[in-house]
Amino acid sequence: MHEVVNPFDLSVIGSVPTHDWEAVDAFLARAKELSEDRTAWKKPHERAAILHRAMEIMKDRRDHLAMQVAAEGGKPLIDARVEVDRAINGMELCIHEIGSLKGTEIPMGITPAGDGRLAWTSREPIGPVVAVSAFNHPLNLIVHQVAPAVATGCPVIVKPAGDTPLSCFEFIDILHEAGLPKEWAKAVVTPRDVSSKMVADPRVAFFSFIGSAGVGWSLRSQLAPGTRCALEHGGVxxxxxxxxxxxxxxxxxxxxxxxxxxxxxxxxxxxxxxxxxxxxxxxxxxxxxxxxxxxxxxxxxxxxxxxxxxxxxxxxxxxxxxxxxxxxxxxxxxxxxxxxxxxxxxxxxxxxxxxxxxxxxxxxxxxxxxxxxxxxxxxxxxxxxxxxxxxxxxxxxxxxxxxxxxxxxxxxxxxNDHSAFRTDWMPFAGLKTSGHGVGGIPYTCHEMTIEKMIVIKS
Structure with missing residues (x-):
């Protein structure tokens, strides 16, 4: 077991299980199976219902979740309550985005080669998502990385920061309590070598990282060909x-x-x-x-x-x-x-x-x-x-x-506002060494899908 301490007095406040490569390998294998078995995919209304039930559970546990954020992460309780409220709102944003995951018509006939054809796109889940998160917003960051995967229909494995895993494991449990089968979302705490192996695995379709630039860019360099990613680092x-x-x-x-x-x-x-x-x-x-x-x-x-x-x-x-x-x-x-x-x-x-x-x-x-x-x-x-x-x-x-x-x-x-202002629906992106890709719930939902086109000749 992995013990968690209050960073103020270093007292033990909880623990979570640790996972070796054998466990992670099994999670990845099942995630890959779920992604390839289209009959196993959750329908949009089913995903929305799960997220809605999870959101209601979070509302009922608001005070407990805020105290947990404060206890494990050292974020003052007054701000931890704001974080929980943002996380709850993030769930609502994900539910809304399910109805916004749509394609577009592609104009045909602009040249003679396109005559007699009709084309449009639709959006499908990209596949297994692996997320690695940071300590400083131990609930809201997890919501930003995990809830869009649920919304878009991607199985997800998330590794929280070792300092603050309690909120992450509880959120995953809440999703399961809300009706999401356990195989669709897993939280893991692993040794560094297992984490690197998980991220680099070719079964990973999308990698989401929040943390230091040195670690993020290093992990990106290890991604298997074809794995897409979003990296959120820091600034000055x-x-x-x-x-x-x-x-x-x-x-x-x-x-x-x-x-x-x-x-x-x-x-x-x-x-x-x-x-x-x-x-x-x-x-x-x-x-x-x-x-x-x-x-x-x-x-x-x-x-x-x-x-x-x-x-x-x-x-x-x-x-x-x-x-x-x-x-x-x-x-x-x-x-x-x-x-x-x-x-x-x-x-x-x-x-x-x-x-x-x-x-x-x-x-x-x-x-x-x-x-x-x-x-x-x-x-x-x-x-x-x-x-x-x-x-x-x-x-x-x-x-x-x-x-x-x-x-x-x-x-x-x-x-006339400070640089740390953020809403959870606006684009949030580091440039240069500060990151890669765009965060924010609508943008993450988009990144966790592929656009698939059909062209009909008639």
Missing amino acids: APVIVDKSADLASAVPSLVKGGFYHSGQVCVSVQRVFAHSAIIDELASAMVEEVKKLKVGNAIHEDTECGPLIRPKECDRVAQWVDEAVSAGATLLCGGKKLSDTTYAPTLLLNPPADATVSQNEVFGPVVCLYSYTDVDAAIAQANSLDVSFQAAVYTNDLAGAMHTYRHINASAVMV
Whole structure:
């Protein structure tokens, strides 16, 4: 059995079974059989009914699921409840997408070669799905990877993060309770070599990955020919704050975007480029708000920043901050471990461009402020990294907003909102080394199907 601990006090809170290659091989074999036996495919109304029943079960267990997210993942309970609500809404989105999985007519007769023909497409499940997930949203990420497979009729095997498997295993159990045969959805915890072998198996039709870039790109390189994939990695999210920005609304937004889940979010605010005319006022206001954040055990109602997922991550963040301060950054607040598992919410002013906190995703409660006088130079610095995901700009100048939108490297730009904003139906995509493919429930449902054409000559 694999034990799971609360990342704040490292107390054991549960366990899940582990799986060797023999078990995974059997799951893959059965998934392949189900995909090839069209008589075994679930009808659309059957898939919708299963997802609807599962959604109702999740509603009934909302408080339990939220507490579980907080206990195993360290996400504050106030935010864990939001995650559960999003997961429930994600189920509804998947039900809706079942009715949207349709093809299109292909025009014929545009050239003489097409005369006398009628053509259209329909959508079919792509086949067995293998998903590997991350720790930071232990229920909602699983819903994003698994529920679209159920909606589209694909058998799915999901490997949650070893730190946070409880929510995943419970979600799979809920699907089974709702009527999905167990062979159609399996949760596994495996050693790394078994995971790699599972992902690389030629029976896998679609691979979904959420996690670090190094692991994601490595696994992609091991995929069998023909396996399609979607990879979601991290970024070092840049934010532009110009001198016209409304700081009264920008400050709480930036603090939430930077310190939500202690910065353990792939599009968390990390690099804030503020005009020199307002940076002192912005920094002072942010320090005031950041110092108010309550750090503690995520299962407590008043906690706003929970622990980092593992003690070694706390040590890593401390090392990065100490390095930046030694290199010339001004420590505005924080900058210290509060315990083996928690780190004080930290603001740094003008760390060097080559400092680790300026170059790499910190995935911790650290936000860096940089002063600029030329917005194009700030955008150039924002664009200088090999990552690109979501970005933001705070401004009351429409021309300035559009200038940043057009010139900053990002798949999405938020105007007067933080970079971590997301709804579960919008496209969510990392560019460059930040990912491959497009997430978001409608887009994932599309990726888990193939478009099949029929051409009739008459």
